Amino acid sequence: MKNRPINNLYNIDKLTKTDLERSELFRAAFKKTFMFAGILILLMSFIVTAYLFKILVELPDVSLLEMYAPDQSTQIFDINNNLVASIHADEDRISVPLNKISPHLQNAVISIEDNRFYSHGGIDLMGTVRALYNNLLHKDSIQGGSTLTQQLVKNSFLTPERSMKRKFLEAILSVKVEMAYSKNEILEKYLNQIYWGNQAYGIEKGARRYFKKSAKDLNLSESSILAGLIKAPELYSPYSNMKETKKRQLIVLNKMHEFGYITKNQRDKAYAGPLKLAPRKFAYAKYIYFVDYVSYLLRKRYGDNIVRRGGLNVYTTLDPQVQQIAEKTINEGVKSARGSGVKEGALVSINVKNGYIQALVGGxxxxxxxxxxxxxxxxPVGSGFKPVVYLTGLRLGVINPDSTIFDAPVAYRTKWNVWCPHNWDGKYMGKMTVRKALTLSRNTPTVRVSLKVGVDKIIETARLLGIKSYIRRGFSMVLGSSELTPLEVATTYSTLARDGVYIEPIAIRYIKDNKGNVLEISTNTPVRVVSSQPVRELNSILVDV
Incomplete structure (x- = not known):
């Protein structure tokens, strides 16, 4: 390439007539492609514009926020389709002006729900991006990106449907609301509309139901408690879960301090201050714990607004006769065990044939x-977990009911120490069969089975049977140290009763809307999770326990 002319380097002097013709054809094709693309873009723009215009024309009038629509109660029916309870909105709602609502409450709600409320125009893109970023990095701490205005719009005009169209409508309506109302008007409508738990709709009712006082008299401690309820009123209820209530309250107070609404001293004093709760209002008279569970499921699926306003007809699996027996059993059982310090109890009854929860008593x-x-x-379920251990050995072929096993001292070295489990009576019975070991609920034979099969296989069996709670990965769990709910225990034993066929337990058979249209029908398809032979071997032992 030394001293080579630049024209020759790029073959400019060597262009032929064919090359020129090819170049002209390329230019012509490019022009046609460009024109076609332009026409396509215009056509798509027209379609999108027409679609958006159609949506905008259908948008509700935001002035409807001034109107109040009557609510329809959600009806709860039992297995015989008889009405047992109603869930309804508080028709005695009292709306109050913003100047009759404690500034502490206003600041607390803004801090935890929408700290840029006074600076955005209905949509907070920065907040949405921040929430998305947090949710990607911290999946255990999910944040929402909706502003107070968007929440007001969603509760007032839209359905809980998860779709791009609904989000677009929500965004447009939020901007329109911001243009039609002042920030204080929006905040006032929001606080007077939302559900605070304990059958309280609107902040005035919320203040009275929780603290027996008007919204204007709420102090900082009470305001931070109420603001924390908005995200999940049942989960953070001070009546049923004070530990979670206080954790949520601290988050609210920290946000208020972060955004300059309160000092560190005010935050600490409000968190440490005593709470004087009013007696809780009850919605149901019969089968309260069962209906409470159904209510929880409904709010989780449809949202509170639909449950208390939508007029749902919910047909459950509740069997009144079984429920009454269950309630009587718990009451009499706890009463007879009072001398041993027992004060509470719980019971779940599942129909083995179809997985229906027939009765549920939570206290x-x-x-x-x-x-x-x-x-x-x-x-902790204690010896109730031992059948899971033995089933693992049976399904893996490590043991059979007549296998020989020893009830004798056993030791297992962990990372921290040597674990030496004992029997409840401090005695050892020596050589015995697997059948006898489980029948007598001996601890050391159970540990020996677990050492043969391994912890992971036992956890695998537990999951197959229907246990979903976290199980500590350690050999102490084979003696029942893991904590399970009564519903999980009932689910596990119902799977055993079906010879290894799992059916997801359900409390709701089907749901209709207020016009009689079926919204959903629960289907819990039977699935074989364990071969029948080892389960039958286990059950042949359990009948003698």
Whole structure:
């Protein structure tokens, strides 16, 4: 290439007539492609514009926020299709002006729900991006990106449908609301509309139901509690879950301090201050814990707004006769065990044939304790977990009911120490069969089976049977140290009763809207999760326990 002319380097002097013709053809093709693309873009723009115009024409009038639509109660029916309870909105709602609402409450809600409320125009793109970023990095701390205005619009005009169209409508309506109303008007409407739990709709009712005072008299501690309820009123209810309530309150107070609404001293004093809660209002008179669980499922699926306003007709699996027996059993059982320090109990009954939850009792007295132990209380199950261990050995072929096993001292070295489990009576019975070891619920033979099969295989069996809670990966769990709910235990034993066929337990058979249209029908298809032979071998032992 030394001293080579630049024209020759790029073959400019060597262009032929054919090359020129090819170049002209390329230019002509490019022009046609460009024209076609332009026409296509114009056509697509026209279609999109027409679609957006159609949506904009259908947008509701934001002035409807001034109107109030009557609510329809959600009806709860039992297995015989008889009405047992109603869930309805508080028709005695009291709307109050913003100047009659505690500034502490206003600031608390803004801090935790929409800290840029006074600076955005209805949509907070920065907040949405921040929430998305947080959710990607911290999946255990999910944040929402909706502004107060968007929440107001969603609750007032839109359905819970998850779609791009709904999000677009929400965004457009939010901007229109911001143009039609002042920030204070929007905040006032929001606080007077949302659900605060405890059958309280609107902040005035919320203040009265929780603290027996007007919204204008709420102090900082009470305001931070109420603001924390908005995200999940049942989960953070001070009546049933004070631990979670206080954790959520601290998050709210920290946000208020972060955004300059309160000082560090105010935050600490409000968190440490005592709470004087009013007695809880109850919605149901019969089968309260069962209906409470159904209500929880409905709010989780449809949102509170639909449950308390939509007029749903919910047909459950509740069998009144079985439920009454279950409630009587728990009451009498707890009463007879009072001398041993027992104060509460829970019971779940599942129909083995179809997986229907026939009865569910979460405590002795709902008025005294609203914590639904049947589905929320996780307690060590003790010897109730041993059948899972033995089934693992049976399904892997490591043992059979007549296998020989020893009831004798056993030790296992962990990372921290040497684990030496004992029998409950401190005695050892020596050589015996697997059948006898499980029948007598001896601990050391159970540990020996677990050492043969391994912890991971035992956890695998537990998952197959229907246990979903976290199980500590350690050999102590084979003696029942893991904490499960009564519903999980009932599910596990119902799978065993079906010879290894799992059916997801359900409390709702089907749901209709207020016009009689079927919204959903529960289907719990039977699935074989364990071969029948090892399960039958296990059951032949359990009948003698």
């Amino acid at each position: 002795v007295d709902f008025k005294k304790s609203q914590f639904n132990r049947a589905v929320l209380a996780k307690r």
